[in-house]
Amino acid sequence: MNGKLAIDAKGLSKAYKIGKQKQSVLKDVDFNAYHGQVTMVMGPSGSGKSTLIAALSGLMKPDEGEVIALGESLWKKKKSKIDRFRLDHCGFIFQGFNLFPALNATQQVEQVLKYCKVKKSEAKKRAVAALTEVGLEKRLKQTPSALSGGEKQRVAIARALSKNPQLLFADEPTSALDSVSGQVVIKLLHRAAKEHGAAVIVVTHDPRLEAYADRVIHMEDGKILSDHFVNQPQDVVETPVS
Numbered sequence: 001m002n003g004k005l006a007i008d009a010k011g012l013s014k015a016y017k018i019g020k021q022k023q024s025v026l027k028d029v030d031f032n033a034y035h036g037q038v039t040m041v042m043g044p045s046g047s048g049k050s051t052l053i054a055a056l057s058g059l060m061k062p063d064e065g066e067v068i069a070l071g072e073s074l075w076k077k078k079k080s081k082i083d084r085f086r087l088d089h090c091g092f093i094f095q096g097f098n099l100f101p102a103l104n105a106t107q108q109v110e111q112v113l114k115y116c117k118v119k120k121s122e123a124k125k126r127a128v129a130a131l132t133e134v135g136l137e138k139r140l141k142q143t144p145s146a147l148s149g150g151e152k153q154r155v156a157i158a159r160a161l162s163k164n165p166q167l168l169f170a171d172e173p174t175s176a177l178d179s180v181s182g183q184v185v186i187k188l189l190h191r192a193a194k195e196h197g198a199a200v201i202v203v204t205h206d207p208r209l210e211a212y213a214d215r216v217i218h219m220e221d222g223k224i225l226s227d228h229f230v231n232q233p234q235d236v237v238e239t240p241v242s
């Protein structure tokens with residue numbers, strides 16, 4: 001599985017209307033990502049990184065272009081099927097953790113598995129296993145208010161990993177964290193790629209994360225400026241950037 005194409009997008013364009021003006025945010029972008037790799041998307045604020053992730057993950061329909069995700073044309077599906085695809089195959093990690101304030105760490109993970117129609121007893125086992133994998137086996141019963149920022153982000157990662165997603169999207173996952181917690185988080189994302197075979201796509205401003213990337217893509221003004229493999233795997237051929 002590792003080294004196989006997971007997502008392949010061609011000609012993505014998106015413009016937002018602000019009053020009567022149109023702002024082009026993605027301009028004919030081609031993008032792909034491979035199983036088992038951490039692909040980092042970097043670039044200045046407003047360059048279109050989050051919009052790209054939204055188009056790749058079925059959260060926001062691009063005006064033009066196609067996304068082939070796990071061999072299926074994402075935007076040709078009905079909305080309900082896109083939602084199902086996201087639930088079944090995609091994990092998300094955001095800067096703000098997005099945890100439910102009233103639920104403890106185990107319940108945060110169980111909740112998502114419930115939406116994925118995993119049985120209650122199985123969900124509990126998987127939640128504990130995922131939280132143990134991120135080193136939170138002693139914090140299973142804590143609610144977010146009793147957890148540090150780094151621990152909250154680890155709960156969010158456990159929640160994403162518990163579904164064993166083939167596509168893992170992280171948008172600025174370390175920007176609210178100190179450098180030690182940030183490193184733990186990126187190491188976990190790296191492990192998700194190497195051990196679970198996920199295609200991990202990380203949007204970040206944080207240059208320290210580059211050390212853990214297999215590939216670094218730079219965006220500017222809605223376009224991809226550069227795309228290079230850092231640790232070139234043998235069975236992947238570098239794609240030229242037009």
Ligand SMILES: Nc1ncnc2c1ncn2[C@@H]1O[C@H](COP(=O)(O)OP(=O)(O)OP(=O)(O)O)[C@@H](O)[C@H]1O
Nearest residue numbers: 016017018025043044045046047048049050051052
């Ligand atoms: N829903 C929206 N409506 C209107 N404009 C939007 C919307 N979402 C994003 N934009 C604009 O599109 C541009 C690109 O936004 P995007 O969030 O994709 O960039 P980014 O590279 O992720 O930026 P940042 O690093 O600051 O998060 C920005 O100018 C932003 O203001």
